[in-house]
Amino acid sequence: MKPAGLLARKAGLGLLAVLLVVGFGWVVARSGPLSPIRVTTLRVEAGTLSPAIFGIGTVEARRSYLIGPTAAGRVRAVHADVGERVKAGQLLAEIDPVDLDERLRASEAAYTRAASAVTAAEAARKDALARRQLAELNARRYRDLGGRSFVSASAVEGKQQELDSAAAALEASEANLQGARQELVRLRADRDGQLQQRRNLRLVAPRDGLVISRDAEPGSTVVAGQSVLRMVEPESLWIRARLDQGRSRGLAVGQTAEIVLRSHASTPLPGKVARIEPVSDSVTEERIAMVSFDRIPDGLGVGEMTEVTLDAGSAQPGLLLPNAAIKSMPRGTGVWKLTAGKPQLAPVRLGSMSLDGAALVVAGLTEGDEVVVHSERELAEGVPVEVVSHLVGDTR
Amino acid sequence: MISLAGRDILHSWSRFVLTGVGLGLLIGVTLTMAGVYRGMVDDARALLNNSGADIWVVQQDTQGPYAESSSIHDDVYRTLRALPGVSRAASVTYLTMQVRRGDTDVRAMVVGFEPGQPGEPGYLVAGRQITRSHYEAVADVKTGFRLGDTLRIRRHDYRVVGLTRRMVSSGGDPMVFIPLKDAQEAQFLKDNDAILGERARTAANPALNRPGVPGLLEALQASQTANRSVNAVLVQVAPGGEPERVAREIRRWKHLQAYTRPQMEEILVSKLIATSARQIGMFLVILAIVSAAIVAFIIYTMTLGKIREIAVLKLIGTRNRTIAGMILQQALGLGLIGFMVGKTAATVWAPFFPKYVLLEPGDAARGLLVVMVICALASTLAIRVALRVDPATAMGA
Numbered sequence: 200m201k202p203a204g205l206l207a208r209k210a211g212l213g214l215l216a217v218l219l220v221v222g223f224g225w226v227v228a229r230s231g232p233l234s235p236i237r238v239t240t241l242r243v244e245a246g247t248l249s250p251a252i253f254g255i256g257t258v259e260a261r262r263s264y265l266i267g268p269t270a271a272g273r274v275r276a277v278h279a280d281v282g283e284r285v286k287a288g289q290l291l292a293e294i295d296p297v298d299l300d301e302r303l304r305a306s307e308a309a310y311t312r313a314a315s316a317v318t319a320a321e322a323a324r325k326d327a328l329a330r331r332q333l334a335e336l337n338a339r340r341y342r343d344l345g346g347r348s349f350v351s352a353s354a355v356e357g358k359q360q361e362l363d364s365a366a367a368a369l370e371a372s373e374a375n376l377q378g379a380r381q382e383l384v385r386l387r388a389d390r391d392g393q394l395q396q397r398r399n400l401r402l403v404a405p406r407d408g409l410v411i412s413r414d415a416e417p418g419s420t421v422v423a424g425q426s427v428l429r430m431v432e433p434e435s436l437w438i439r440a441r442l443d444q445g446r447s448r449g450l451a452v453g454q455t456a457e458i459v460l461r462s463h464a465s466t467p468l469p470g471k472v473a474r475i476e477p478v479s480d481s482v483t484e485e486r487i488a489m490v491s492f493d494r495i496p497d498g499l500g501v502g503e504m505t506e507v508t509l510d511a512g513s514a515q516p517g518l519l520l521p522n523a524a525i526k527s528m529p530r531g532t533g534v535w536k537l538t539a540g541k542p543q544l545a546p547v548r549l550g551s552m553s554l555d556g557a558a559l560v561v562a563g564l565t566e567g568d569e570v571v572v573h574s575e576r577e578l579a580e581g582v583p584v585e586v587v588s589h590l591v592g593d594t595r
Numbered sequence: 596m597i598s599l600a601g602r603d604i605l606h607s608w609s610r611f612v613l614t615g616v617g618l619g620l621l622i623g624v625t626l627t628m629a630g631v632y633r634g635m636v637d638d639a640r641a642l643l644n645n646s647g648a649d650i651w652v653v654q655q656d657t658q659g660p661y662a663e664s665s666s667i668h669d670d671v672y673r674t675l676r677a678l679p680g681v682s683r684a685a686s687v688t689y690l691t692m693q694v695r696r697g698d699t700d701v702r703a704m705v706v707g708f709e710p711g712q713p714g715e716p717g718y719l720v721a722g723r724q725i726t727r728s729h730y731e732a733v734a735d736v737k738t739g740f741r742l743g744d745t746l747r748i749r750r751h752d753y754r755v756v757g758l759t760r761r762m763v764s765s766g767g768d769p770m771v772f773i774p775l776k777d778a779q780e781a782q783f784l785k786d787n788d789a790i791l792g793e794r795a796r797t798a799a800n801p802a803l804n805r806p807g808v809p810g811l812l813e814a815l816q817a818s819q820t821a822n823r824s825v826n827a828v829l830v831q832v833a834p835g836g837e838p839e840r841v842a843r844e845i846r847r848w849k850h851l852q853a854y855t856r857p858q859m860e861e862i863l864v865s866k867l868i869a870t871s872a873r874q875i876g877m878f879l880v881i882l883a884i885v886s887a888a889i890v891a892f893i894i895y896t897m898t899l900g901k902i903r904e905i906a907v908l909k910l911i912g913t914r915n916r917t918i919a920g921m922i923l924q925q926a927l928g929l930g931l932i933g934f935m936v937g938k939t940a941a942t943v944w945a946p947f948f949p950k951y952v953l954l955e956p957g958d959a960a961r962g963l964l965v966v967m968v969i970c971a972l973a974s975t976l977a978i979r980v981a982l983r984v985d986p987a988t989a990m991g992a
Binding site: 208211212215219220222223225226253254255422424425426442443446482483506521522523525526527529530552553554555556572573574575576577578589590591 | 604608612644670682683711712713715717718719720721722723724726727728729730736756757758760761776807809823831832833834932935936938939942943
């Protein structure tokens with residue numbers, strides 16, 4: 200064996216041994232209990248935070264109308280269809296009057312007959328008047344004659360009785376006339392009522408609007424209150440937004456809103472909080488706010504899903520903390536603060552949060568404190584950590 | 596005095612190193628298999644750790660939410676929160692499903708949670724926690740999503756705002772965290788065709804679609820699509836409280852099943868993953884036996900290959916102890932090299948496994964011990980052969 204060859208072998212073996220030991224050492228250091236937990240940290244800085252509220256909602260009409268009959272009936276004709284714009288007073292549908300027209304004719308005839316009855320009663324009154332006048336003349340004449348004893352007293356009394364009878368007959372005929380007139384009024388009211396009913400079977404548009412559904416077709420029977428057509432006022436479309444109760448702090452009427460329609464996800468539309476419902480949904484734990492558009496977009500459909508972001512008040516200055524750093528604990532919230540390179544759990548009190556994940560620190564941290572934002576494992580008090588710039592890929 | 600073993604290794608160092616590396620790879624495979632087994636158990640534990648709960652409240656007579664399906668109303672947490680000893684309680688849903696990612700899909704466990712409550716991912720590796728009550732997601736890095744990506748669950752798109760790590764289901768599927776309300780919808784909402792079919796079926800039922808009762812059908816249909824169920828309520832016990840006492844209270848008075856942490860671990864480890872864990876465990880045992888046998892054979896044949904040299908040594912009067920020492924040293928050295936190569940290799944390739952491989956230092960130590968013992972035992976076999984060798988063999992007789 201040549202000494203040179205031996206040396207080379209020794210060197211080669213040594214190199215291999217060193218490689219192996221280094222590799223093994225790296226393995227022991229990088230994994231297992233000895234390895235530090237890699238974290239990213241951040242120094243707490245002052246800044247401003249714009250609180251915002253996010254919710255989802257559906258497009259609804261502030262004013263919608265359910266057009267239907269007030270009594271059960273069969274639909275005779277429907278004159279409007281879904282999507283049609285209608286004017287106030289426009290005939291939309293008709294309910295079959297069944298025998299109403301005939302009854303109307305009957306009351307028309309009764310009314311005419313009553314009018315004739317009034318004429319007859321008037322004539323009878325005139326007759327009674329004439330009779331009374333004659334009886335009066337006769338009675339006066341007989342009283343004169345009786346006073347001069349040309350006729351017997353009984354004859355005078357007979358004429359006086361005739362006068363009284365004629366007066367009574369006149370009164371009766373006057374009452375008759377009154378009655379006939381009343382009857383006329385009654386029948387006219389009757390007829391008018393039926394006319395009203397007849398008119399009520401014509402379903403007309405209460406306002407200018409858009410027909411959104413046609414619920415009954417000619418021939419189908421509808422009950423009172425059931426809709427034949429539904430219409431909305433397209434100018435009154437707004438959004439019924441549902442906001443998580445837990446994150447609805449600062450919600451107020453008049454706040455500006457950014458509305459994203461599901462059909463136009465890339466173009467947010469401006470709007471405003473028009474109303475906050477006084478009653479919130481206790482089952483879903485959401486508050487309900489009505490958000491109006493600044494300008495209602497063309498082709499907006501009722502029931503479309505939207506995302507609403509409300510600007511909840513002015514920017515608030517203070518210390519900011521990313522929410523990835525916040526640790527929820529049974530006793531409240533905390534952060535892992537790095538003191539002398541070791542993590543320590545420090546309780547913090549937090550204020551408003553913004554939608555981009557920043558939280559306002561109320562108490563517990565001072566400016567310049569180094570806190571752990573991301574970590575590759577669950578941290579514990581005092582474990583060794585290694586601060587890196589980011590843990591995975593790019594940190595957008 | 597020169598080291599006989601060292602000289603011998605130097606003499607045929609390439610053979611020695613290659614044997615060591617080969618042995619190392621074999622040990623690496625065995626260690627990895629142990630890691631796979633440990634990883635399975637750890638996946639189950641990770642699931643429990645990540646939920647951050649002391650008590651799991653599920654449907655009565657079920658072993659949910661992981662081992663069985665469980666469905667309870669989502670207002671149950673309010674009554675639980677009012678119990679003495681309960682600090683926090685929050686509803687969660689779990690649903691393993693395919694999450695759409697661009698043109699492909701990823702198998703993931705979708706977790707619906709209330710932000711800031713138990714069930715929230717405990718730490719992030721990038722991005723932020725969810726701030727909006729809808730359509731945001733935090734995904735495990737294993738899903739392959741990156742910040743800003745869009746993922747699709749059922750009919751809604753979610754934006755990935757945060758990434759986390761080691762958040763897996765008991766089956767090792769990475770988790771995707773979404774707000775509870777969205778998750779409820781994703782879990783219980785049928786597809787559009789099914790909804791339409793259901794509506795038509797209801798409308799065709801004359802008892803439900805009565806002409807004299809306007810609005811009845813609409814009300815029924817609305818109630819059919821709404822679902823207010825969750826899979827479980829995670830309860831955190833107030834500091835200093837005793838989980839078992841609170842769980843007993845819940846079981847007794849709320850008519851729900853409540854599991855404490857040890858009970859849940861028992862369900863997960865000894866019931867849910869029991870079969871697959873035993874499968875791996877069995878394989879691990881066989882692999883360990885096979886590895887031991889191979890190590891023994893390698894050392895034995897290595898010695899047999901040197902039988903002429905040993906005969907020469909005997910011929911020149913080398914003492915038996917020296918020869919035995921040489922063989923033992925070589926065997927132990929081989930074992931050490933093998934172990935180091937194996938451990939390094941296992942650590943290097945472990946992250947590339949699709950499921951988690953947990954290489955425990957304790958396992959490594961046990962492995963080292965076993966390797967050394969096997970090497971020592973195998974060398975005794977070889978030593979016996981070496982000592983019995985006839986010095987005349989050296990002459991080529």
